[in-house]
Amino acid sequence: MKIVFATGNVGKLREASEILGEGFELVSLEQVGITEDIPETGKTLRANSLQKAQYLYEKLGCDCFADDTGLEVDALGGAPGVYTARYAGDDKDFNKNMDKVLYELSVLEGEARMAQSLGLKVKDKVSRRARFKSVITLIINGQVKMFEGALEGVIAREKSGNGGFGYDPIFIADEFPGLTLADISEEEKNAISHRGKALRAMAQWLQENSK
Numbered sequence: 001m002k003i004v005f006a007t008g009n010v011g012k013l014r015e016a017s018e019i020l021g022e023g024f025e026l027v028s029l030e031q032v033g034i035t036e037d038i039p040e041t042g043k044t045l046r047a048n049s050l051q052k053a054q055y056l057y058e059k060l061g062c063d064c065f066a067d068d069t070g071l072e073v074d075a076l077g078g079a080p081g082v083y084t085a086r087y088a089g090d091d092k093d094f095n096k097n098m099d100k101v102l103y104e105l106s107v108l109e110g111e112a113r114m115a116q117s118l119g120l121k122v123k124d125k126v127s128r129r130a131r132f133k134s135v136i137t138l139i140i141n142g143q144v145k146m147f148e149g150a151l152e153g154v155i156a157r158e159k160s161g162n163g164g165f166g167y168d169p170i171f172i173a174d175e176f177p178g179l180t181l182a183d184i185s186e187e188e189k190n191a192i193s194h195r196g197k198a199l200r201a202m203a204q205w206l207q208e209n210s211k
């Protein structure tokens with residue numbers, strides 16, 4: 001069964017193909033001749049993944065899916081959230097994005113320390129708790145299905161590791177204390193990742209429903 005995946009990222013395509021397994025042929029945007037940026041103007045991850053999948057379905061009229069991922073940091077009120085890719089600007093620079101998150105947390109911690117040193121009552125320690133969330137929208141035989149996955153962890157104090165991409169160097173998953181996602185192997189990350197969970201949920205649904 002052929003399904004178009006709204007991605008140009010070879011790593012994502014490989015991960016999805018491995019998880020879906022035999023019987024599913026995944027096709028990238030490039031392979032179907034889509035070179036333009038697919039609009040993502042929604043206010044939530046669900047809205048964006050639906051918008052991307054619908055765009056593809058309207059253009060191609062075939063089975064397809066799209067994913068959207070965001071990082072939520074509790075102390076930042078859930079930011080960067082839906083703005084994860086462009087948190088520090090439209091150039092989508094991963095280093096600038098990570099620096100912005102680290103800087104904002106350090107400002108909050110600095111304020112808390114100052115308040116404490118002045119003898120003011122500080123509510124709680126600034127939490128570095130965060131999570132990645134992925135939403136996949138699948139359109140199959142014209143029917144829309146959504147799948148979600150999350151990965152819980154904390155934001156590291158500094159960047160570490162050479163693997164992965166995006167915010168991996170500053171994210172420590174609960175499953176690998178003391179190591180960022182960029183310190184662990186691709187297999188270790190895929191086994192616990194937000195996208196891996198959403199993809200496995202979709203794979204299970206497809207296996208049960210696409211006969």
Ligand code: IMP
Binds near residue numbers: 070084092167193
């Ligand atoms: P997208 O929806 O997959 O394009 O993800 C949006 C942004 O989230 C990306 O530009 C990355 O910065 C970040 N991101 C997505 N997945 C991951 C991940 O697995 N690790 C680190 N950052 C990620």
